[in-house]
Amino acid sequence: MAARGLYLRVGVLAIAGIVLAVGFVVFLAGGRGLQATEVFETYIEESVQGLDVGAPVRYRGVPVGRVTQIGLVAAEYRRPQGADFNAGFQLVFVRFGIDPGLVGETPSLADAVQLGLRARIRAQGITGVNYVELDFANPQRFPVPDLPWQPRNPVLPAIPSTVAQVTSAAEVMVQRLQGVPIEQMAADLSALLANLKRQTGDGDAAVALREVARTMTLVRAAVEDSDLAGALAELRAAATDARNLLAGPEMRGAVANAGAAAAELRRTAQRLPGAVEGMERTMRAARETTVDVQAELLPILIDLRATTASLRAMADQLRAAPSQALFGAPPTPDRRR
Template identity: 50%
Template structure:
């Protein structure tokens, strides 16, 4: 009996302790709000918020600046119009959170300017525990613009951007969508036709088959010619020729010939120099000879001209040339 009462007492104490902890946790979450040190905002997500609960941290590049205060469906917080279909704007999830003013300075007073500069919210996961939190960071405002909501938000809105997991899932879905759009049946039909054409080409009736057959015949013919060419004997002759050439190069006569050739090559510069001197002397002699022959040639031209005149005179008047000119007539008185 006493054991049962002791057990009941322990269970009662545990229940009371749990209730006290719960009340303390709620008071902890609402204490900043009561003191007016929090600024509240909301954002809208189009992905699963699994693991994101009330009280989850709000971080800016890893630094905790606030906590999540409310998570729910947009269609519940902002009822859509009474239509048969729910617009896409009402199909997401809203998350409301408070930011401690003491941790962010004057950002709440300039929230619109900061949002225009690219401040965005995304869902992040903490390790492998599955606990999610909100991560705030700057991004391209043109890539993630301000949402155009058909309702009046209760708190200032900070736009959201997809989480890393959501981006990976979207990329995988896009790849799968593209794969689904590939005409696999036509592709398989083309591959089957290609295999069929290749099989026909390789067959004896195809061009490739005939080419392979001709190549095989050529190889057989080449093999026969190589067998008939007595390759071993030819190689033996080449070895003998190489040995004879080596012996000739190593012989005493070849060495003497090479030595004489080297000596001749050594004397070649002196011979070339002597030849240049002889050519120079011949050029000088020719210049002097031209200088001596010039007056002689001039006299020969003059003598030839005189002989030409004498011959012309003899042809016209031979007697005068032989006997001379008649004496002059006596002068009359």
């Protein structure tokens, strides 16, 4: 009986250990395998070192699934008969499952891809462990590639990782640097330095530097010999006199007179329109009076001209026949005699 009880306790402990182990594994796996997942695949054009099956799949840092399979496209998809072995068969495929409950309501995969949803490999710290990151990118910069095979699962396009982009940019820079004529540039720089050294030694530059030094010496001597202190004192005295003159009563009186003259000029300018209007009225009245006088003088002048003509005729008659003008004409002779 004692042995049977011992066996029973050992069996219970073993079963409890197994249950705890299974629960611990399920806990570490995050419930993976107990929930329905949607499987997607993507194609990587770089090394997947550090990415293993079971690696997390994160959407902007939030875990949404796990990597389920990693392999070569050339081994997974057969090349069609007669088709060329293009770069597409040099890729690495990565399949991963996503828990829809962790993602929530989303658009269709085609709409999400059109909006720029892409997958790429990201490093997790400095441990060398990688994971798959889902995020949105510029769809014009990273278009959807054409695949010469029929995928077994919905495809989410991939973009190069940050490390791959940096490496590619560095390779492009190195290629450009290789095309730069560094030796020619070094030779030109050496020739330039030699020419500069020769110019500063005995060339035009050396002559110019000596002339500048001589000019500076002459300027220093002129400054030391000149009475700068006296000139500054005279300038200060002139400034003081000008300040006193501006602050003196004469200047204040002149400013006041100028202000009064300006005010009087302003008042005169204000009265000027009325004076001009009165002058215009006077000119109009004088013009009207002149017209009336001309109208009245015209008949008088006509009569005066007629009288003058009569007097002139009478004077001519007196000059020609004074007796006839005074006594009249002689009697007409009688024709009957």
